[in-house]
Amino acid sequence: MNGKTIVFDALQGKQTPRPAWLPFVGVHGGQLIDAAADRYLQSPDLIVQGLTRAQELYRPDALPIVFDLQLEAEVLGCALQWADKTPPSVVTHPMSAMEGEGRTLDDLPAFSTDAGRFPIVWDAANRMRRGVGDDTALYGLVTGPFTLTSHLMGNDLFLQMFDDPMKVEQTVRFCAGVAKQVAGAYLDHGADVIAVVDPMTSQISPEHFEQFVRPAVNDVFDFVRGRDGFSSLFVCGDATRNLEVMANTHCDNVSIDEQIDLTTIRNLTVPRGKSFGGNLKLTVVLLMGDADDARRDTLRCLDAAGDAGFILAPGCDLPYDVKPENLQAVAQLVHDPYQRDVARTLSAKADDDFADIALPDYDASSPVIVDVITLDSASCAPCQYMVAAANAARDRLGEECPVEVREHKITTREGVGVMSRLGVAALPTICVDGQVAFSSIIPQPQMLCDTIVERRQAKGFAVS
Amino acid sequence: MKPIPDLTEAIKTGNRALATEATQRELDAGNSPQEILAALVAGMDDVGRRFKANEIFVPEVLIAARAMKEAMAILEPKLVEAGYEPLATAVIGTVQGDLHDIGKNLVAMMWKGAGFNVIDVGTNVPPERFVEAAKEHSAQVIGLSALLTTTMPAMKQTVDAVNAAELNGVKVVIGGAPITQSFADEIGADGFAPDAASAVDRVRDLVGV
Numbered sequence: 001m002n003g004k005t006i007v008f009d010a011l012q013g014k015q016t017p018r019p020a021w022l023p024f025v026g027v028h029g030g031q032l033i034d035a036a037a038d039r040y041l042q043s044p045d046l047i048v049q050g051l052t053r054a055q056e057l058y059r060p061d062a063l064p065i066v067f068d069l070q071l072e073a074e075v076l077g078c079a080l081q082w083a084d085k086t087p088p089s090v091v092t093h094p095m096s097a098m099e100g101e102g103r104t105l106d107d108l109p110a111f112s113t114d115a116g117r118f119p120i121v122w123d124a125a126n127r128m129r130r131g132v133g134d135d136t137a138l139y140g141l142v143t144g145p146f147t148l149t150s151h152l153m154g155n156d157l158f159l160q161m162f163d164d165p166m167k168v169e170q171t172v173r174f175c176a177g178v179a180k181q182v183a184g185a186y187l188d189h190g191a192d193v194i195a196v197v198d199p200m201t202s203q204i205s206p207e208h209f210e211q212f213v214r215p216a217v218n219d220v221f222d223f224v225r226g227r228d229g230f231s232s233l234f235v236c237g238d239a240t241r242n243l244e245v246m247a248n249t250h251c252d253n254v255s256i257d258e259q260i261d262l263t264t265i266r267n268l269t270v271p272r273g274k275s276f277g278g279n280l281k282l283t284v285v286l287l288m289g290d291a292d293d294a295r296r297d298t299l300r301c302l303d304a305a306g307d308a309g310f311i312l313a314p315g316c317d318l319p320y321d322v323k324p325e326n327l328q329a330v331a332q333l334v335h336d337p338y339q340r341d342v343a344r345t346l347s348a349k350a351d352d353d354f355a356d357i358a359l360p361d362y363d364a365s366s367p368v369i370v371d372v373i374t375l376d377s378a379s380c381a382p383c384q385y386m387v388a389a390a391n392a393a394r395d396r397l398g399e400e401c402p403v404e405v406r407e408h409k410i411t412t413r414e415g416v417g418v419m420s421r422l423g424v425a426a427l428p429t430i431c432v433d434g435q436v437a438f439s440s441i442i443p444q445p446q447m448l449c450d451t452i453v454e455r456r457q458a459k460g461f462a463v464s
Numbered sequence: 465m466k467p468i469p470d471l472t473e474a475i476k477t478g479n480r481a482l483a484t485e486a487t488q489r490e491l492d493a494g495n496s497p498q499e500i501l502a503a504l505v506a507g508m509d510d511v512g513r514r515f516k517a518n519e520i521f522v523p524e525v526l527i528a529a530r531a532m533k534e535a536m537a538i539l540e541p542k543l544v545e546a547g548y549e550p551l552a553t554a555v556i557g558t559v560q561g562d563l564h565d566i567g568k569n570l571v572a573m574m575w576k577g578a579g580f581n582v583i584d585v586g587t588n589v590p591p592e593r594f595v596e597a598a599k600e601h602s603a604q605v606i607g608l609s610a611l612l613t614t615t616m617p618a619m620k621q622t623v624d625a626v627n628a629a630e631l632n633g634v635k636v637v638i639g640g641a642p643i644t645q646s647f648a649d650e651i652g653a654d655g656f657a658p659d660a661a662s663a664v665d666r667v668r669d670l671v672g673v
Contacts, residue, residue, distance in 0.1 A: 161523050162523065208521070283642045
């Protein structure tokens with residue numbers, strides 16, 4: 001079963017043998033190939049290079065082609081300001097009377113999926129389709145109709161919702177038409193899933209969502225279904241109050257940000273035959289945290305979501321500077337149930353400082369002490385080899401250089417305590433007299449013997 | 465203070481026609497400008513409370529703030545005549561590198577609604593501009609907004625610039641989608657507000673009004 005099948009099953013609410021994993025690599029792809037965001041989003045070559053690198057590093061089941069909610073607005077006459085580490089920002093709102101020229105829909109440039117930067121997107125989509133598309137589901141992200149309306153109208157939108165609701169409805173409907181054109185082109189160029197990304201809807205009430213947004217997004221979702229594609233409604237930001245009206249739209253999947261309670265969205269989507277996804281914390285965990293934080297947050301999501309109808313993804317577009325090792329840590333847990341067990345054991349004990357777990361006085365001990373930290377050598381093959389390597393070195397060195405081997409299983413509190421106090425980050429690991437010597441990789445016998453002999457001599461004991 | 469229920473209600477519901485009409489009516493009836501202001505502020509306080517409780521959303525706050533603004537346009541000259549001093553003067557802007565203004569505008573409106581004198585220095589504002597504006601207007605508070613994680617460092621630079629300028633007793637309050645209390649503590653900001661309504665409370669606490 002390849003990644004794409006896992007995503008398709010998850011989208012249909014089915015159980016999956018492991019979590020489906022969708023890192024929203026947008027401008028972050030630029031970081032991976034050392035290209036600034038502005039160059040990245042204006043070059044099909046760079047986009048393909050960034051995504052290809054992301055594919056290697058993060059082993060995703062699905063990838064977005066681009067994450068840029070300004071593509072449609074740019075074609076419709078909004079000016080953009082570019083930046084090094086973020087997607088461009090819309091800086092003019094042509095339909096705003098307060099901040100812009102107060103244009104009408106008829107005055108806007110005609111929309112076309114051949115205009116602006118769209119040809120770049122289609123080129124990248126075609127190439128990704130050929131490159132990884134057999135195994136990886138490709139997401140086409142379209143700007144949601146309400147968010148595109150806010151690009152066009154600026155802050156006028158919020159006031160016009162009360163002053164001139166007809167005009168707002170008409171504009172949102174027009175933007176849904178744009179979204180359908182973009183969705184259609186994405187499907188033509190090999191996308192499997194259309195995500196309607198409508199973050200601005202998190203700023204309005206459920207009543208306003210029903211009035212302005214629901215008919216428009218349903219128009220897009222019905223169109224995508226007619227073309228045999230999957231669809232997702234993706235709202236970055238705190239959409240807590242709108243979850244129910246979101247789940248009532250015609251999409252296959254609802255994707256939510258980090259502020260949302262996963263159990264709530266699961267209970268709103270699964271009974272309606274829909275799937276759900278998102279929720280990994282972008283800023284405090286993926287951007288500012290370390291790999292352990294990423295592991296803990298991954299487990300939190302997986303435990304709350306269960307094993308059916310869930311797509312693990314960050315809450316929104318990955319910031320440029322997210323640490324690749326954090327996303328690799330997520331990927332590791334996605335692909336390896338054993339790593340999930342390890343992380344679960346560790347996270348349960350994270351609050352303990354293990355002050356009472358005593359370490360030997362390594363410097364004073366005549367035998368060199370080899371600590372092997374394992375999950376449990378009885379049930380974990382690499383752990384078994386690691387312990388065997390340590391025992392083999394002890395036997396080989398014999399009387400000439402006495403060695404004491406101790407296994408610490410992290411299925412016990414003592415084991416986790418030793419691991420934590422020795423600063424061990426990966427399993428299995430061999431420490432020689434309290435220093436991490438070999439992590440994850442089983443050492444060659446001679447290499448381990450040399451390390452041990454060196455250490456014994458450094459302590460001032462003779463090696464005969 | 466004598467309550468003016470229909471004026472307070474006009475602000476709560478964003479009814480600008482009623483807000484301006486009732487303000488004018490109360491002035492014509494000889495009611496004191498301070499009393500009328502108190503009725504308007506009571507309306508905005510209620511809007512802030514409901515926004516914080518997730519009962520209303522950005523559009524509802526914006527129409528309330530617009531009604532407040534139009535009523536204030538009538539009231540302000542009378543307040544000046546009566547020698548009324550604003551409770552506090554606050555400079556507000558979005559930090560350098562960040563062009564997002566919805567959050568900043570909301571806070572500015574809520575602050576105005578609370579009776580503060582608000583100097584809006586706009587978006588993409590360099591640290592020294594905040595300092596200059598605070599000096600020029602003898603502000604007690606500087607409010608910094610950021611939506612992008614990439615512009616959070618600009619917040620720290622602005623706090624550093626304010627500290628370096630040794631502005632007497634000026635407090636810095638920060639907020640925006642990625643901002644947390646721990647980030648505020650880390651960069652030495654005086655206060656953090658998770659939403660526009662809390663930003664009013666924070667200034668009231670810090671300035672003691």
